[in-house]
Amino acid sequence: MHTHNKSPDRQVRPTDIVKAAAATAMALALLSSPAASAELGDARRGRAYAEAICAQCHAVAPAEKASPRLEATPFSVLSGLPGLNERALGVFLQTPHAEMPNLVVTGQDRDDLIAYITGLRRKQ
Ligand code: HEC
Numbered sequence: 001m002h003t004h005n006k007s008p009d010r011q012v013r014p015t016d017i018v019k020a021a022a023a024t025a026m027a028l029a030l031l032s033s034p035a036a037s038a039e040l041g042d043a044r045r046g047r048a049y050a051e052a053i054c055a056q057c058h059a060v061a062p063a064e065k066a067s068p069r070l071e072a073t074p075f076s077v078l079s080g081l082p083g084l085n086e087r088a089l090g091v092f093l094q095t096p097h098a099e100m101p102n103l104v105v106t107g108q109d110r111d112d113l114i115a116y117i118t119g120l121r122r123k124q
Contacts, residue, residue: 041108046116049109050075062120079120089114
């Protein structure tokens with residue numbers, strides 16, 4: 001553990017500060033790396049999947065506001081819906097619905113899609 005020792009024989013030297021800053025920077029880098037975040041999926045793969053599968057009906061790109069199928073919610077809007085969190089999306093993607101009877105997304109594809117769609121929120 002890092003403790004502040006105020007005894008006179010142990011003064012803070014500039015090199016200590018540099019070391020502490022470097023350690024903090026490393027900790028931050030670790031925190032923001034995909035492996036350390038709570039997300040399971042890869043947003044880039046999710047986008048590729050969405051463009052291949054969902055884009056025939058949904059607007060998939062971050063700035064796209066009008067879907068090819070007008071009733072299909074654009075993903076940029078989807079990501080902003082209150083309550084549309086990872087869990088809700090996950091449940092939805094495992095449940096076929098009227099317009100997408102054969103469309104059940106599972107496993108890594110599902111995690112990737114969720115990472116992409118929820119990630120759109122942060123870009124707005
Ligand atoms: C064949 C067209 C079509 C495809 C392909 C399609 N969707 Fe949809 N989707 C729709 C339509 C139409 C709606 C709105 C009507 C409904 O909910 O049944 C919808 C609704 C949704 C909703 C719920 C939106 C809301 O406002 O509640 C989500 C989430 C969704 N789609 C995700 C996806 C994802 C993810 C993919 C790709 C894996 C996908 N859809 C592919 C047509 C499609």
